[in-house]
Amino acid sequence: MIYLDNNATTPLHPAVLAEMEPFLTSSFGNPSAGYKLGKEARKAVDQARQRVAELLGARPEEVIFTSCGTESINTAIHSGLELFPSQKRILTTTVEHSATEKTCQYWESQGYTVTRLEVDSQGGLDVDAYAKALGEGGIALVSIIWANNETGVIFQVPDLARMAAEAGILFHTDAVQAVGKIPIHLQETPIHMLSLSGHKLHAPKGIGALVVNREIRFRPFIFGGGQENERRSGTENVTGIVGLGKAAELARQDFEERTRNVRFLRDRFEAALLEALPGTEINGHPEHRLANTSNLHFPGVDGEALLVMLDERGIACSPGSACSSGAGHPSLVLQAMGFAKERAKRSIRVSLSRFTTEAEIDQAVAAFTECVKRFQSVRPSSAGPVRQG
Numbered sequence: 050m051i052y053l054d055n056n057a058t059t060p061l062h063p064a065v066l067a068e069m070e071p072f073l074t075s076s077f078g079n080p081s082a083g084y085k086l087g088k089e090a091r092k093a094v095d096q097a098r099q100r101v102a103e104l105l106g107a108r109p110e111e112v113i114f115t116s117c118g119t120e121s122i123n124t125a126i127h128s129g130l131e132l133f134p135s136q137k138r139i140l141t142t143t144v145e146h147s148a149t150e151k152t153c154q155y156w157e158s159q160g161y162t163v164t165r166l167e168v169d170s171q172g173g174l175d176v177d178a179y180a181k182a183l184g185e186g187g188i189a190l191v192s193i194i195w196a197n198n199e200t201g202v203i204f205q206v207p208d209l210a211r212m213a214a215e216a217g218i219l220f221h222t223d224a225v226q227a228v229g230k231i232p233i234h235l236q237e238t239p240i241h242m243l244s245l246s247g248h249k250l251h252a253p254k255g256i257g258a259l260v261v262n263r264e265i266r267f268r269p270f271i272f273g274g275g276q277e278n279e280r281r282s283g284t285e286n287v288t289g290i291v292g293l294g295k296a297a298e299l300a301r302q303d304f305e306e307r308t309r310n311v312r313f314l315r316d317r318f319e320a321a322l323l324e325a326l327p328g329t330e331i332n333g334h335p336e337h338r339l340a341n342t343s344n345l346h347f348p349g350v351d352g353e354a355l356l357v358m359l360d361e362r363g364i365a366c367s368p369g370s371a372c373s374s375g376a377g378h379p380s381l382v383l384q385a386m387g388f389a390k391e392r393a394k395r396s397i398r399v400s401l402s403r404f405t406t407e408a409e410i411d412q413a414v415a416a417f418t419e420c421v422k423r424f425q426s427v428r429p430s431s432a433g434p435v436r437q438g
């Protein structure tokens with residue numbers, strides 16, 4: 050199989066698995082226990098915290114382990130709203146992951162106002178509109194995605210965070226797709242909270258982290274045994290934490306070379322398809338995007354039918370967000386960029402990883418070319434079902 054859906058999830062790195070293995074078997078202690086087995090687990094958790102902090106240029110005590118990116122995002126927003134109960138507004142964008150968007154919808158149902166900043170046709174944010182919204186007052190928290198999961202478009206989050214800090218407003222970023230893919234130096238930017246997820250960087254599913262600047266107050270979301278320095282109760286997922294720590298260490302190594310290689314393969318893929326299939330377009334800013342992500346529009350091709358055809362040829366990619374794939378909803382992110390539903394339905398996301406090879410990309414190009422040509426050679430009415438609405 051040629052796996053090209055790494056923004057949905059990534060395969061476990063063998064070195065991550067090797068480091069996790071003892072904690073699944075012999076070293077099963079509870080990190081809160083005082084005897085040797087417990088201390089062994091505590092030491093491993095501390096080491097992982099250190100490694101995650103190093104990847105982000107943060108301090109170890111700022112890292113709170115959670116169960117996933119979604120939990121981190123929910124926690125960050127909850128904390129911000131609890132800290133500023135008289136501020137009844139959340140400032141976010143129209144291109145957030147559902148973990149943010151659905152959380153905002155919940156808080157809207159509780160009487161909050163959510164201001165969603167729009168993006169342009171390349172997925173970029175209007176910084177003047179952001180500045181204006183910041184000045185309108187009543188904001189408890191800003192929550193903005195760093196790198197878009199569907200298009201890979203990168204927002205200038207350090208600048209946005211600086212502007213929020215200057216306005217005295219709490220700033221959270223969903224960095225689930227950014228961590229490990231772009232350089233992050235939290236000590237150099239006033240990002241108050243950052244959410245990340247292990248399974249996007251070759252750690253297992255079910256582990257995430259919320260990084261909270263130590264100068265910022267915080268209100269927990271989950272209460273209980275007081276783990277994570279009273280900030281996230283529940284017995285630690287030691288195996289997952291160890292895996293995330295190792296993945297963070299690996300993400301720092303060869304960062305430049307790895308990113309260059311992934312970009313080279315992504316660009317090769319795009320260039321070959323743009324040449325072979327006239328009319329193909331890239332969704333998202335051509336440069337301000339993650340090196341691993343390609344979101345392509347193939348005119349006249351039903352995206353879902355194309356995915357099935359590619360799957361039959363052993364190629365796994367997706368229509369956009371993993372959470373909406375299979376649901377038949379055209380991408381809301383592409384629609385937020387001003388594209389019609391029709392274009393959203395004719396677009397496909399391909400996302401590479403450190404494990405993607407040149408041979409795989411060349412095979413993928415051949416398969417895409419063959420499949421897309423087949424669709425485009427038949428009349429639109431027989432190009433597969435196009436759902437309305």
Ligand code: PLP
Nearest residue numbers: 117118119146148198225226246
């Ligand atoms: N935010 C973004 C940008 C994502 O891509 C995802 C996962 O697809 C999430 C949040 C949610 O992360 P998790 O799957 O760990 O809950």
